[in-house]
Amino acid sequence: MQIETYGHDIDVTPALREYVDSKLQRLGRHLERPFDVRVQLSLDKPHHKAEANLVLAGKAMHADASAIDMYAAIDLLADKLDRLLIKHRKKQVDHHRGENATRDGSFG
Numbered sequence: 001m002q003i004e005t006y007g008h009d010i011d012v013t014p015a016l017r018e019y020v021d022s023k024l025q026r027l028g029r030h031l032e033r034p035f036d037v038r039v040q041l042s043l044d045k046p047h048h049k050a051e052a053n054l055v056l057a058g059k060a061m062h063a064d065a066s067a068i069d070m071y072a073a074i075d076l077l078a079d080k081l082d083r084l085l086i087k088h089r090k091k092q093v094d095h096h097r098g099e100n101a102t103r104d105g106s107f108g
Helices: 014-029 070-092
Strands: 002-008 036-044 047-056 059-067
Touching: 002 014, 014 036, 014 047, 014 070, 036 070, 047 070, 059 070
Parallel strands: 002 036
Antiparallel strands: 036 047, 047 059
16 A cells, blocks of 8 residues: 655645554555555645545545544544445445345245
C-alpha cells in the first residue's frame, strides 16, 4: 500500500504525515492486492478537512471528513475508508456459492 499525503494551502508536517500513515496502515488488512491512497489535508475554516482517493484495481473510491482539528478529521477519514473497504470486500465475495433452498431441492 502506498500512501501519498499532501496539503492544500497548508504545510503537512512530518508529524501529520506520520499520523496519516499510522492510521491508514490498518486498511491493508482488508485487501491482498496493493493499492494507492492519496490524502489531501486542507483548512475549511473553522473546520479542518481530510479527503482521500483510494485506487484499487479498476475501481476508485473517495471519502472525506471534517472536524474541529486535523487529527480528529484524520481519525474520521480512516474510519470511513475502513467501512468502504469492508463494503467493497463483501461485494467481491461470490454469493453464488452459498446455501440456497432452490438448489437443494427443498423449496416449498
